[in-house]
Amino acid sequence: MLLTRVMFYAALALQTFSANAAYQVTVNQFVRHPALDMAYQGIIEGLRQEGFIENETVTFDYAVAQADMGTSLQIARQQVALNPDVMVALSTPSAQTTASVNKRIPMVFSAVSSPRHAGVHLQGNITGVSALSPIKEQIQLTREVFPTATRIGVLYNPGEDNSRYIVDLLEQSAEKHQFTLIKRSVTSSTQVSLATKSLIEDVDLIYLPTDNTVASALPVIIKIAQAQSVPTIGGTIDYVNQGALMALGFDFFDNGVQAGHLVAQILSGAKPESLPIQPTKGRELHINSSQLERLNVELPKAVQDRITKLH
Incomplete structure (x- = not known):
């Protein structure tokens, strides 16, 4: 079923690409969630700012792997076969699968926490924007706001290098x-509820x-x-x-x-190896x-003075 879905994506892309003589960009997104969705919308906006308009001067083949590495790899292979102008990978797993089958076509990644740990930082046809949270500053802030707290919990998937x-x-x-630090590992979103209740x-x-x-599963x-x-x-x-x-931290839309902008530079003639990987x-x-208010948390004035936005 998954392979059929990937083949459908590829067939649809071939049909779209052949109908439009504009630039062609593939997008391999690992899973749908708001952060990655915002990064994708940011990519479209970044291209627009550089004069590349969706469905006018650039067309996209967009596929989601439903958080499955095998499906992500199949998508990557199908997208390589399309021979697009640029391949985009959203997330660390998608960057890894796309890089593993693509040694030639220019590739730009987004929403990758550590390109070095993902193993995509030295490949000549690849550039992108890293998305590592400022963890040191986040925990320092947490200590300022919660001076008496002693235990922080975290859920994570050990199968993701990032x-x-x-x-x-x-x-x-x-x-x-x-x-x-108290840790609970999860390997799928279906495990999150039970793991959170335990944590x-x-x-x-x-x-x-x-x-x-x-x-x-946020x-x-x-x-x-x-x-x-x-x-x-967060x-x-x-x-x-x-x-x-x-x-x-940062906004994943801005990361996108x-x-x-990197995709636009490549479409304008730049080589990926001339475009250094950059942080968000x-x-x-x-x-x-x-x-x-609900938690009755009182922010120190030093923290109040640093607030960018109240939701």
Whole structure:
């Protein structure tokens, strides 16, 4: 069934590409969730800013792997066969599968936490925009807001290279700020509810990493945490819109806009090897005011002065 879906995507793309003489871009997105969806919309916006308009001067073959590595690999192979002008990979798993079968076509990644740990940082036909959360600063902020808390919980998928790296950084920062990190691993979104209920009993706070499995089930985690009055700390500001108490970081839409600019430069003649991988620009502090009141959390003035946006 999955292979049939991939073949359908490819057939549709071939039909679209042949009907339009504009530039052709493929997009391999690992899973649907708001952060990756925003990154994709950001890519379209970044291209628009550079004069490449969807369905006018550029056409897209967009496919989602439903969080399945095998499907992502099949999508990548089908998209290579289309011989597009640029291949885009959204997320670490999609970047890895696309890079593994594509050594020739220019490729731009978005929403990849650590290109080095993903193994896509040295391939000459690849550039992109990294999306590593400012974990040190996030945990420092958490300590400012919760001076007496001792235990932070985190759910993550150990099958994602980016997630293992994030948790390693989280452990280092938690120890520095006198937190004990309590971990629960999940390998699919169906496991998240049970894992969250187990975790919630042992922690004062929950950190929500930019993990695809966690992001796909974020409403479940936040609902359980809210029912138990456990604050949630977002790995990205996009999570505050979904109910997290606070987050310090970047917007995945902006990450996508930057990646869209890279795609535009390649379509204009630049070579990927001449375009260095870049971090996501900007850093904002977003606070969920309703959760702040509900949890009866009082922000120190030094934190209040740094707020970029109250939701």
